Amino acid sequence: MPNTETAFLELINTRKWRTLKRALKTLDAVEAAQLVEDNSKGNKIILFRLLSRKQAKEVFKLLPRTEQENVIEGLAENFQKLTRLLNDINPDDRTAFFEELPGDIAQRLIQKLSPEEQKITIQLLSYPKDSIGRLMTPEFVAIRSHFTVAEAFAHIRQHGKDSETLNVIYIIDDQWKLIDDISIKELILASPDQLVDELIDNKFVSLHAMDDQESAISVFKNYDRVALPVLSQEGVLLGIVTFDDIMDVIEEESTEDFHKFGSVQNVGKNPLKERIFNLYKNRIVWLVLLVFMNIFSGAALESFEDVIQSFVALVFFLPLLIDSGGNAGSQSATLMIRYLALGEIQLSDWYKLIGRELLVSFLLGITMAASIAAVASFRAPEIVVIVCIAMVINVMLGSLIGLLLPFIFTKLKIDPATASAPLVTSLSDICGVLIYFSIASRLLEF
Template sequence: MRTIKPNVLKLVSTKNWRKLRLFLEHKDALTIAVLIAEVSKINKIIVIRSLSRKRAKTVFKMLSRSDQQDVIEGLSQNSQKLSRLLNDIEPDDRTAFFEDLAPDIVSQLLQKLSPEERKITVQLLGYPKDSIGRLMTPEFVAIKEDFSVAQAFEHIRKFGQDSETLNIIYVIDQDWKLIDDLSIKDLILAGPEERVVDLIDHRFVFLNALDDQEKAIQVFKDYDREALPVLNEEGVLIGIVTFDDILDVIEEESTEDFHKFGSIQNASKNPLKERILILYKNRIVWLVLLVFMNVFSGAALASFEDVIQQVVSLVFFLPLLIDSGGNAGSQSATLMIRYLALGEIQLTDWYKLIGRELMISLLLGLTMAASVAAVASFRAPEVIVVVCTAMVLNVMLGSLIGMLLPFIFTKLKIDPATASAPLVTSLSDICGVLIYFSIASKYFGF
């Protein structure tokens, strides 16, 4: 990569377009995609225009959303080039790109598509956001159950050129209802005169176009498939979803959950290219809300002013105690969110986990109390009992908060990742202050 960029820029500066095309022709698609991400907007366009139609389509798929938008904007001056690229892109990739654009821009780009591709794109965009329908592609090969193996291969050769994958061939009836799926291996090993109907067992896994994309992730994980058929409510085969599309969804879902856990709204995919004001808006909402939540911690402290004045050494251990509760809660929330996402626990399992969480947090609290007792024995021996008791209770309560919040959010049909670390920490802080100074008040008789 160190050599390709200078060479390309040199060829561009000398306007040696023929040599540039030949030079790029011998580079793999990923190398060209990385190059495009590193050069200026005008050079991105020059590189894309120097590629063949097939290579341009492949490279475009590998680009980030921001680079894709730069390419489309740059090609808008050449209607023919833009139309050709948009029509060449696979329907599912085109739909994913259109999802991130403003409606008026999508309308303009739709006019660049052929009537057939426009119909497909409008159909896919008509499915709910984050549904499997948005993810699927209608480019697949289906055969009839009454075909012979020889007829099946003839059909595949005729219609398989534009198929997303040929590893799986789908068997349908006269009404396009899915009967079964066959691996290409099954067909290759069968005799030419054998009938497709004799090869099928009517056992297949499918997705519903209206289901959420997260369900597709789970199904792919459970059945370890390269591709899955997508059916409508009547059982008609309308598309397929391939594993590479699912990998993209997994990345997006993981990134979204990561941002939510950090209390970040709609985080930009490329902070170097995003406007400062957008980045500010994405982060400020939750931070302001958490500021108001932490006001309760201050109010709790103010109510124990007499205790603090009489036993000043209590203040030394305050950050340690409330941080310990928040940290334990964040750990618990992280684990619960992960277990829920993987399907290892269900919403109805919450009550089964309370006893286990109490036992685990008790052991954690006692261990941490022993550690803080060692510190207190040198710094302030008179508060050892208070600090150790508060440590155990804070860790237990923080762990319970962290465990229960994901279940509560899931029950309310809110993404459990919203039970973010800052939210868990803020709630644990408020409770931690109340517990700590309430114990101190009772112990010292205030």
């Protein structure tokens, strides 16, 4: 059997379809997905069409969104294969795929679903974007509290085949309201004649369908669950959200925050496939705004023109000083945004952090001032004191700007990640120029 991409390519070129199909069966889902992704568009469709039904379902889930679209486009002529794939995909994965497609294309694909899968898909897509309802899957196992353990296992064997996970079993009443959940381990260790009602304590953790997806991250983190039930406002069990779905949300949110912190907006799927104009558009707005902000730095320099002309050596240390303040501010902002995102600090904690940040930034500033003093003592000994004082103040001020901006943005209900590195750096630059030359003017009596 082939074990390299070249060997699989040789089977495609020689049209040995049966051998290729048998070879694909020996691959796990990750290996098969990588093989499909690494091949040309025509070959990836051939490979995908030869996957078993079970493999196709798993491989499709692992492919990047652009590759999923290529597969759907390539299977469009094969109505039976496409219909089977769309019906086999887990409802939550199918919903995530459909919501990224243009509306007309999504509607055409929904028409290929069975009536039952259509109903599920339309229901999930009806929830607001980024809500937990969009993440959940209705494929779970629920039992009644009056079941014996033996009856519960019989029910699980009958209905658990298509369940997203069997680690947790949900207990509901006659109105499908959630009473509790129980791990499969507890059921296995219980006596077959014992009632499920005797095993539960009516204490459970749940999510609400209309809540924001980000709220689920902290719940999974705090309670260490592999899956959580999703309820309606009336407490009816609608579906479940699994840990792998939350991992996808964490990845998306982290990527989004990373781009915001770099002052990039509405990032496309792939820079190699995105239109040049879109790449330009996503970056130009913040860059232009920051250009106008930096005009203030130029105006500040102009106001100290006489000092600069008299002590040209001051200019030598200017980039170093303002960059140090900006770097310290970016560090502080990064930490605060991270802590806020993880819930380790709250909005009300801002005043508790100021004292600590002042002390830390003072120590940082002193250390950096000692370093720059060694250079200044050889290059321009007459301004050593000015450079050292400016360094300490710039680092402290930059750190405070980086600390406070995320809190201010959060208070204004703006994503704190928008307090990006370029914004912190620009503000620190303006302040750094004013501080440096104000100290120089004062001490040099100019």
